Amino acid sequence: MEKQRRRFGRSIIGAAVALAFAGAVQAQEVIKIGLLATLEGPFAAGGQDGMRGAELALKQKNGMAGGKKIEFVKGSSDATPDKAVNATRKLVEQDKVQIMIGPLSGDEGIAVKNYAKSQPNVTFVNGSSGAQATTLVDPSPNFFRFHTEGAQWMVGLGEHALGKGYKKMYLIAEDYGFPYSQVQGFMASYCAKGGHIVGKSWVPLGTKDYASVVSKIPSDIDAVLVVLGGADAVNFLTQYEQAGGDKPMVGGTITVDQTVLNYKGKRRDSLIGTPSAGPMSDSLDTAEWKKFVADYKANFKDGFPSPSLFAYLYYVSTRSALEGLDAVKGDLSGNQVKYRAALQKLSYKGPAGEVHIDENRNGVGTTYISEVVKMPDGTLGNKVIKSVPNISQTLGLSKAEFQKMGLGSRDVPNCP
Amino acid sequence: MSVLGVAAVLALSAWGLVDDPKLFIRTALNGITLAALYFVVASGFTLVFGLMRNVNLAHGSLYLLGAYLGFEVGQWTGSWLLAVAAGFAGSALVGAVLQVGIFRHMQGQDLRQTMFTIGLSIVLADLMLWQWGGEIYQFDPPEIIYGRLPMPLIKVYPTYRLVLLAIAIVIGLVLWWFLNRTRVGMMIRAGVDDRAMLAAAGVNVQAVFAITFAVGAGLAGFGGVVGGTALSISPGEDVRYLLASLVVVIVGGMGSISGAALGALLVGLAEQFGLAYAPTYGVVFTFVIMVLVLAFRPQGLMGRAA
Numbered sequence: 247m248e249k250q251r252r253r254f255g256r257s258i259i260g261a262a263v264a265l266a267f268a269g270a271v272q273a274q275e276v277i278k279i280g281l282l283a284t285l286e287g288p289f290a291a292g293g294q295d296g297m298r299g300a301e302l303a304l305k306q307k308n309g310m311a312g313g314k315k316i317e318f319v320k321g322s323s324d325a326t327p328d329k330a331v332n333a334t335r336k337l338v339e340q341d342k343v344q345i346m347i348g349p350l351s352g353d354e355g356i357a358v359k360n361y362a363k364s365q366p367n368v369t370f371v372n373g374s375s376g377a378q379a380t381t382l383v384d385p386s387p388n389f390f391r392f393h394t395e396g397a398q399w400m401v402g403l404g405e406h407a408l409g410k411g412y413k414k415m416y417l418i419a420e421d422y423g424f425p426y427s428q429v430q431g432f433m434a435s436y437c438a439k440g441g442h443i444v445g446k447s448w449v450p451l452g453t454k455d456y457a458s459v460v461s462k463i464p465s466d467i468d469a470v471l472v473v474l475g476g477a478d479a480v481n482f483l484t485q486y487e488q489a490g491g492d493k494p495m496v497g498g499t500i501t502v503d504q505t506v507l508n509y510k511g512k513r514r515d516s517l518i519g520t521p522s523a524g525p526m527s528d529s530l531d532t533a534e535w536k537k538f539v540a541d542y543k544a545n546f547k548d549g550f551p552s553p554s555l556f557a558y559l560y561y562v563s564t565r566s567a568l569e570g571l572d573a574v575k576g577d578l579s580g581n582q583v584k585y586r587a588a589l590q591k592l593s594y595k596g597p598a599g600e601v602h603i604d605e606n607r608n609g610v611g612t613t614y615i616s617e618v619v620k621m622p623d624g625t626l627g628n629k630v631i632k633s634v635p636n637i638s639q640t641l642g643l644s645k646a647e648f649q650k651m652g653l654g655s656r657d658v659p660n661c662p
Numbered sequence: 663m664s665v666l667g668v669a670a671v672l673a674l675s676a677w678g679l680v681d682d683p684k685l686f687i688r689t690a691l692n693g694i695t696l697a698a699l700y701f702v703v704a705s706g707f708t709l710v711f712g713l714m715r716n717v718n719l720a721h722g723s724l725y726l727l728g729a730y731l732g733f734e735v736g737q738w739t740g741s742w743l744l745a746v747a748a749g750f751a752g753s754a755l756v757g758a759v760l761q762v763g764i765f766r767h768m769q770g771q772d773l774r775q776t777m778f779t780i781g782l783s784i785v786l787a788d789l790m791l792w793q794w795g796g797e798i799y800q801f802d803p804p805e806i807i808y809g810r811l812p813m814p815l816i817k818v819y820p821t822y823r824l825v826l827l828a829i830a831i832v833i834g835l836v837l838w839w840f841l842n843r844t845r846v847g848m849m850i851r852a853g854v855d856d857r858a859m860l861a862a863a864g865v866n867v868q869a870v871f872a873i874t875f876a877v878g879a880g881l882a883g884f885g886g887v888v889g890g891t892a893l894s895i896s897p898g899e900d901v902r903y904l905l906a907s908l909v910v911v912i913v914g915g916m917g918s919i920s921g922a923a924l925g926a927l928l929v930g931l932a933e934q935f936g937l938a939y940a941p942t943y944g945v946v947f948t949f950v951i952m953v954l955v956l957a958f959r960p961q962g963l964m965g966r967a968a
Contacts, residue, residue, distance in 0.1 A: 286787070290796035290897040324898060421942055449941050454893045454902070457692035457823070458938035461685050477896040480798045484894070488820040490810050509894070510733070511800030548795065656942070 276315045277576060279567065280337030282348025282358075283373060283560065287324030288452045288476045291505040292556040293350055296374055298546050299557035300347060303564035305545060311568040312576025319343055325350065325451060327357035334358050338368055344578055346370045347563055350556060352377035352396065352424025362386040367581050369589070371567045374559035376499075377423035378430070378653055381608035382639055388582075390589055390607045392566040393559050394525050394637060396427030397434075397654060399499045401613050401641050402634040403523040404436025407496050410521070412469040414442045415496070418459060418482065419473035421448035421656070428473045428498045430654025434641055437661035443471065448656055449478075456482045460489045473498030479506045487516055497522035502618050504528070504554035507626040517626060520618045525559070526598040527614040528552045528627040538597035551625045562596050569594060599635075608639050664958075678939070688816050689938040690931070695823035697930025698830030699889045703903050704910035704922045705837060706881030712917025713853050713874045715772065716765060719779040721882050722904030723786040728753035728883020729890040729899070730790060733799050742803045742891070749887035750880040757879020761872045783900060791897050801891040826892055833881070837919055840877075850874055854917065909948060913955045915965020924963055 281300050284293035297320065304316055319341045321333035330349040337343050346368055349358050355375030362370040363386045370389045372380065376396035381389070407415070419425040425448075433443060444467060447459050459482075463470060470493050474482050479501045495517075500506070502522050526535075538561070542553040553561070566589065573588035593602040599612040612635045616628040640648040652658050678686040707721045731752035736745030760782075768774045807825045810818040841847040849870045852860045861867045885903070886895070906929065911917075914925025929948050936944025955963060 285791060285796065285897070287898040288896070290791070291798060292796070294796035447941055449937065450945050452898075452902075453937065455692070455696050455934070455937070457696075457820075458689045458934045459941070461688040461692070462938060477798045477894055477898075480800065480894050484800065485820070488808070488810070488822065490818045505798070509798035509800055511802055 276317050277311070277345070277571065277578070278317050278319055278341065278343045279564075280321060280334070280341065280343035280346040280348070281318045281373075281564075282321040282323060282330065282333050282337065282346070282350075283556070284325045284350045284354075285322035287326070288478050289325050289351055289505075289556075290476070292374075292476055292500070292554060293322070295505065295550060295554040296350055296556035296560035298542070298549055299553065299560035299562075300373075300564040302542055302545055302557070303561045303568060306541065306565075307568055312571035312574060314571070314576040316568070316571075321348070323349060323354060325354060327353045330354035331357045331361050334361055338365055344368060344582070345567055347560070347567060348373035350374050351422075352380075352427070353422045355380040355391075356423060359386050359389045362389045369567075369582050369586060371563050371589075373563055374556050375424070376427060378427040378639065379423060381606045382653070385606050385608075387607075388586065390566070390586075390603065391563075391609055392592075392601055392603060393562050393609045394611045394613070395608065395639065396424045396499070397431035397641055398609075398611070398637045398639060399524045399613055400428050400431030401435070401523070401637050402615050402632070403496065403521065404432050404434070404441060405439060406521055406523075406615050406631070407432075407436060407469065407471075408439055408441055410469075410494075412494070412496065413440070414444050414467045415469050415471045416463050416467050417443050417446040417471045417473070418456075418463075419446070419448060419471075419498070420451045420453075420475070420478060422451055425473045425498065426654040426656070428654075429471075430651075430659060431641060432471065432473075432496075432498075433659045433661065434643070434651065437659050442661055444662055446656070449474075451478070453478060454481055456485045457489065460486050460491060463491065463493070467493060469494045469496055471496050471498075472501050475500035475503075476505055480509050483517065495520045499524035500555055502628065504550040504552055504627075505556070507618065507628075508550050515620070517618050518620060521615065521631070522618075522628070523613055523615045524555060525611060525613060526555060527616040527630045529616070529619075529629045530598055530614070531630075532598075534595055535597045551621075551623070552627060558597060562601055565594075565596070566592055566601060604638065606639065610636060610638050613637050684816050685938060688819070689934050691816075691819060692823070692938075693931035693934035694927065695827050695892075695930075696934055697926040697928075698827040699885060699892060700906050700910050700930055701830045701923050701926035702833055702888065703882055703885035704907040704914075704926055705833065705919055706878035706885070707907040708911045708914070708917055708919065708922045709837075709881070710875055710878035711911065713850055714765070714871055715770070716775050716875075717772070717779070718878070719776060719904060720760075720783040720786065721879075721907055722900035722902070723783045723790075724753045724757060724879045724882040725886040725889070725903045726790060726895065726897075726900040727756065727786060727886070728880075729886030729895045730794050730799070731883070732887035733801065733890070733895065736801060736887075742801060745801060746884060746887045750884040753883025753886070754876040754880030757882075758872050758876040760879070761875035762868075765875070766868060766871070783904070787897065787900055790900075796897055799890065799895040801887065801895075803891050822892055826888060829888055833884075834919070834923060841919070846870065846873060909952050912952055912962060915962025918962070918964040918966075921962055921964030 283296040321337050323329040323333045350373050359380050372391035378397050570589040574584045614630050614633045616630045619629045621627045728749035732745040732749030735748035811821045813819045910925040914921030932947040936947040
């Protein structure tokens with residue numbers, strides 16, 4: 247009996263060793279990349295489009311990078327940090343991915359970055375999450391964000407709003423990291439140049455019924471600053487219109503993007519003319535952008551009329567991860583040191599401008615200010631008004647000035 | 663204790679009325695109209711539980727499924743009323759099939775039913791994501807109920823929300839009539855009190871169960887369309903309305919229709935006043951109510967002790 251058990255134990259060890267070797271052999275041929283986006287909750291539409299962006303980047307390279315076959319292992323979250331970390335854990339610890347791309351939403355990014363510290367052998371590339379703190383406060387050496395973030399995306403919009411004569415505004419935004427960053431990016435210059443945000447409503451992410459928030463909007467303002475995304479934005483916009491709201495709106499980066507402009511149902515034209523800002527715009531007039539849109543449309547018949555912000559960001563993130571693999575010829579040995587050095591040095595022309603990162607491994611890039619217009623085919627889209635190039639994470643301020651202002655939060659900045 | 667609580671609520675209300683009467687009245691109306699939606703969804707949930715002791719954790723999925731089916735029919739026919747009818751009929755059919763095909767075989771096995779309905783809700787959520795994608799859907803109600811109504815004091819109020827309230831009141835009355843004045847209703851009530859006795863009296867209990875389940879599921883689908891018209895439809899709504907229904911019936915009392923009405927009112931008001939006066943911490947209010955009810959009246963406000 248005793249002998250039998252021992253033999254059984256030995257063969258198990260043998261099998262495990264064999265399996266481990268098999269795994270090592272396989273790892274030479276195929277590189278597994280974890281792909282996490284929100285396929286549930288308020289950003290489900292965005293998450294789905296983010297997946298499309300990532301797949302497009304891989305398709306353009308015929309499923310290969312650095313001479314090896316790339317295999318995506320997908321995971322889903324619902325825009326909450328704990329769910330994002332759980333899904334990432336599963337991909338890293340059970341599916342043994344070597345590179346991780348994701349997550350989608352602000353607070354998720356901060357949580358995944360913290361988790362990244364406990365997995366120094368895996369390289370994490372941010373999907374599309376745009377909270378400042380992810381790379382600005384206590385960054386993780388194996389966490390890269392190739393696109394710019396929430397605050398950078400709003401630089402220049404404050405001046406644009408003032409230019410339209412909006413001197414007093416009321417703010418409605420979701421209560422978490424990404425909108426804090428967006429609002430800071432807007433207010434930093436808006437307040438400095440004499441604008442006033444007379445009141446703020448921070449609502450929980452996923453709020454459906456905005457009736458009581460709409461009731462709170464004062465009548466003596468020039469415009470409403472709306473920093474909501476996905477289903478939240480659609481709900482607010484319809485209910486505001488239903489309640490008789492007639493103030494013009496200024497949108498955050500994801501307030502009037504493709505996922506929001508193209509909801510299924512009757513089109514509402516009241517959005518036309520709404521300015522917003524972001525790292526891309528539907529109507530960019532460059533060859534790179536047009537190719538990106540054409541490829542997107544050719545590959546995803548069920549996609550949006552034009553790729554959404556999330557498709558663009560996941561595309562840039564995935565393409566950067568793949569370009570990095572190309573640069574080191576798929577060599578992830580030595581705890582991926584060579585690979586990370588290649589990522590740090592990476593610089594290429596993406597669909598909406600140069601892609602490269604700073605010393606905190608955060609993107610430096612262009613912000614586009616655009617307004618909602620009716621496209622020739624009857625759908626709504628965004629038209630570029632102007633572009634603000636080369637925006638760093640300190641929003642064009644010096645490090646000292648930026649630190650004096652502090653990170654964006656519910657009360658920072660403030661100019662009632 | 664409860665006297666103190668009522669006094670505190672009254673004092674706060676008085677302050678709210680004096681401070682900004684318009685905001686207060688609007689918020690109260692918003693709370694009542696949101697409660698109307700919660701009532702429609704939760705009444706089906708509580709009906710099924712009351713008779714069959716079946717905690718149907720796929721109730722939210724039936725809400726979302728009804729909404730999507732209603733949207734398809736609405737797009738196809740261009741009629742909102744047909745969309746509402748399709749939402750009800752579609753979910754009712756699925757409900758009846760579930761009862762006859764599956765739940766009938768797990769009678770009285772609470773844990774199995776619970777596990778099954780959780781599994782079902784996950785499968786349905788993925789199937790719906792596959793079919794309808796992650797997009798946001800909005801219904802297109804007739805112009806006449808979509809605009810604004812002039813109101814004293816607060817000037818205007820969205821018509822549709824008032825329509826929602828009217829719908830909920832009508833449903834409440836119809837349910838009351840159905841349960842108290844019809845033969846099937848009588849059987850359902852008898853079944854709630856003593857299932858074995860009802861069967862012994864020669865009633866086809868399985869048929870009664872199937873009808874009840876269909877009506878309960880249908881109400882969820884109906885809520886999906888009328889709720890999707892007031893707000894919107896997207897993946898994740900299933901969980902939201904399941905949670906709302908659970909809180910409503912826990913507060914109101916499992917199995918009681920009047921309890922569902924009272925619970926919905928409390929939850930709706932708590933949510934809207936929270937959002938208007940303390941947006942950051944507003945979400946907590948609902949759960950504070952639930953905790954208080956569980957602590958002092960665990961069977962729910964209108965519930966009977968088990």
